[in-house]
Amino acid sequence: MNTSMKYALIPVAAALVALAGCTSSPSGADYDKAAAEVMKNSFQDRGIAKVDRLQQDEANRLCSAADVAGKPLDETTAKAIEAANLKTVKMPSDGQFLGDWKEGEKIAQSGRGLTWSDKAGDANGGNCYNCHQISKEEISFGNLGPSLYNYGKLRGATDLNSPAGKAIVEYTWGKLWNSRAYNACSQMPRAGHMGILNEKQIQHVMALLLDPKSPVNQ
Amino acid sequence: MKLTACGAALALGGLIAAGAVHAQGNATLDGIAKYREMLQDGNPAELFEMKGEELWKKKRGPKNASLEQCDLGKGPGVVAGAFVELPKYFKDTGRVQDLETRLITCMETLQGFNAAEIMKTPFGKGEMANVTALATYVATASKGMRFNLSQTHEQEKTMYEVGKRLFFARGGPHDFSCASCHGTDGGRIRLQDLPNLTKNPGDGIGFAAWPAYRVSNAQMWSMQRRLNDCYRQQRFPEPKFGSEATIALGVYMGVNAKSAESIVPAIKR
Numbered sequence: 001m002n003t004s005m006k007y008a009l010i011p012v013a014a015a016l017v018a019l020a021g022c023t024s025s026p027s028g029a030d031y032d033k034a035a036a037e038v039m040k041n042s043f044q045d046r047g048i049a050k051v052d053r054l055q056q057d058e059a060n061r062l063c064s065a066a067d068v069a070g071k072p073l074d075e076t077t078a079k080a081i082e083a084a085n086l087k088t089v090k091m092p093s094d095g096q097f098l099g100d101w102k103e104g105e106k107i108a109q110s111g112r113g114l115t116w117s118d119k120a121g122d123a124n125g126g127n128c129y130n131c132h133q134i135s136k137e138e139i140s141f142g143n144l145g146p147s148l149y150n151y152g153k154l155r156g157a158t159d160l161n162s163p164a165g166k167a168i169v170e171y172t173w174g175k176l177w178n179s180r181a182y183n184a185c186s187q188m189p190r191a192g193h194m195g196i197l198n199e200k201q202i203q204h205v206m207a208l209l210l211d212p213k214s215p216v217n218q
Numbered sequence: 219m220k221l222t223a224c225g226a227a228l229a230l231g232g233l234i235a236a237g238a239v240h241a242q243g244n245a246t247l248d249g250i251a252k253y254r255e256m257l258q259d260g261n262p263a264e265l266f267e268m269k270g271e272e273l274w275k276k277k278r279g280p281k282n283a284s285l286e287q288c289d290l291g292k293g294p295g296v297v298a299g300a301f302v303e304l305p306k307y308f309k310d311t312g313r314v315q316d317l318e319t320r321l322i323t324c325m326e327t328l329q330g331f332n333a334a335e336i337m338k339t340p341f342g343k344g345e346m347a348n349v350t351a352l353a354t355y356v357a358t359a360s361k362g363m364r365f366n367l368s369q370t371h372e373q374e375k376t377m378y379e380v381g382k383r384l385f386f387a388r389g390g391p392h393d394f395s396c397a398s399c400h401g402t403d404g405g406r407i408r409l410q411d412l413p414n415l416t417k418n419p420g421d422g423i424g425f426a427a428w429p430a431y432r433v434s435n436a437q438m439w440s441m442q443r444r445l446n447d448c449y450r451q452q453r454f455p456e457p458k459f460g461s462e463a464t465i466a467l468g469v470y471m472g473v474n475a476k477s478a479e480s481i482v483p484a485i486k487r
Contacts, residue, residue: 011313012462013373013380026376034376035383035466042463043449046456053390053455060388067386067397114391114453127392130407142407144399189392196391 012037032065049116059085063185078184086181088193089174097169097206098160101216104208107201108134114196124196126205127189134208135215145188152210153217160210172209176202263354263431263483266438270355273348279329288324290317290356301360302480305468307371314377316468318442319460321352337459341443346459350440354429357482364479365426367472374469377462381470384463385415390453396467398452400424410487415471422481425471430484439486441468 016026016034026034043051056064059081066073073081110125112118129138131145152158157168174181177192191197197205208214274285274297290300291308305316311323319337326333331345339346369375388395399407400415413419428441439447445464449457457464 011373013314013376013466014312016376025372026379028379031376031379031383035380035387038380038462038466039384039387042457042461043455044458049390049450049453049455051455053453056387056389060393064383064386064388064395067388067395067401068383115450116456117450140408142405142410144402144405144407187393187398189394194391194393 012041047116048114048118048120059180059184066185073184081184082181085178085184085190085193086174089177089181090192090199091170091173092199092203096203097173098211099200099203099207101204101207101211101214103201104204104206104214105135107197107205108208109138124201126191126197126201128205131188136218137215148209149216151216152212152214157210158212169206169210172206173202176205261431261483261485262436263358263429263438263485266351266354266429266431267358267483268355269348270351270353270358273352274355279325279331281328281330283328283330285321285324285328285352287328288321290320290324297356297359299360299363301357301482302363302365303367305377305465305472306368307373314371314373314465314469316441316460316465317353317356318349318440319465321349321356322460325349341440341446342437350429350438350443353440354438354483357429357480360480361482362479364477365472365475367469367476369473377466377469378473380462381466381468384467385470392453394452394454396448396452416474418475418478421479422484423478425468425475426478426480427482427484427486429482430486432486434487438483 012034015037016030039054043054045051062073062077062081072078107126108128110123111127111130113122113124128134128148129141131142133141133143133147133149134151136149151172152168155168157165159165160169171182175188176197178190179186179188180190189196191205192199192202208216211217274288277284287294289308289310290296291303291306292300301317304320305314307314308320308323315323322331322333322336325331325336325345336345336349341347341350367374369378385396386401388398395401397416399405399412403414405412405414413424415424419425425441428439428444430439430444431437432439442459442464445467446457446459449455
């Protein structure tokens with residue numbers, strides 16, 4: 001082969017075959033290792049998206065492995081992930097859970113931010129409508145998450161200061177901050193925990209979902 | 219034909235803009251379906267296919283040779299049927315290759331081009347644009363055929379297993395994996411239908427639909443480019459062109475798509 005094909009180092013797949021050559025065939029653990037190696041070799045920094053984004057935290061590592069295996073995590077592991085993620089939830093520093101639903105609607109509409117074609121410091125969107133129905137007016141919504149239309153109303157959150165209302169407010173805040181606090185392998189981004197949305201933005205999205213005046217609850 | 223395509227693209231642009239907020243979702247989808255129908259006789263991808271065929275037959279490069287002796291897996295010069303069996307293991311390079319990396323191997327060995335340099339070239343530019351045209355030509359020659367990737371070589375099996383793991387690997391600031399969007403049936407982002415790529419998603423869907431002409435940006439996209447943009451939206455760092463991750467994902471999707479009919483070159487939003 002021509003020498004200029006510098007990329008043609010020994011492929012990971014070939015290395016694995018050689019390694020497993022003396023035994024029968026590669027095991028699942030061998031494939032895990034090969035996949036990690038391939039991941040490490042195959043990506044490069046571009047713009048704000050650096051290769052350190054490939055580092056998985058414990059929850060991502062365990063949930064990915066469960067997805068590959070095609071079976072959910074065992075109860076104990078799931079509970080441990082939820083507990084660890086619940087600990088990361090920061091309640092609003094000014095004690096205000098709800099902002100302006102109109103601002104929340106804009107954040108829910110926006111899917112921008114954090115790709116390699118975005119700039120550092122650009123305002124990130126919440127990506128909410130990509131997966132959820134939210135207000136009735138917006139008919140272009142995804143279906144990977146449950147419908148959030150009438151979110152507050154359906155949960156009886158008419159008086160947000162009542163004990164029942166407060167519980168829903170706090171749960172929703174936690175869910176937006178770190179979705180895995182309540183569902184170990186949730187597919188929903190951890191908006192607060194991962195710094196996708198800031199506290200102020202989460203307050204606005206909270207209002208969109210829970211403010212009795214929000215179109216979501218009409 | 220070019221004019222017609224342009225006019226239709228404008229019309230579709232209007233449709234999408236109107237559909238985004240107020241119009242009924244079904245009307246938008248119907249509009250897109252109608253538009254695709256309109257283009258049946260004039261998919262701009264044909265221009266890329268024609269360019270690719272010319273490039274295949276033309277003597278080029280430092281060695282002033284054509285690609286007509288290129289072995290895409292079915293023997294030197296055999297184009298028909300090659301696409302629906304790729305990626306596969308190649309003995310001469312000792313690795314699993316997809317259509318695009320295999321074409322670049324031929325451009326190097328037969329024509330004397332520098333493979334590493336081509337692989338570093340941005341999509342749509344220079345020899346990379348030629349690789350996309352060549353891929354469109356080769357893939358189109360398998361139109362109507364069914365995917366049937368080999369899983370006999372140990373490296374092919376390994377790449378499938380690696381691809382599966384990459385497909386489910388969650389990471390980045392949004393914790394996304396390929397499976398976040400492409401792991402269930404009937405999923406949608408906004409109004410965009412998402413194929414379930416963990417199994418055969420159906421004829422002409424998913425792996426069986428790329429390379430495709432993209433109306434929204436008037437570009438011809440290869441599978442490498444499709445994957446590159448998936449990872450961008452996934453908020454991951456950039457996959458290197460032809461990297462093992464991209465090949466492994468190709469093997470995973472291609473094997474899963476077994477018996478799906480290729481409609482390439484497809485036309486997309």
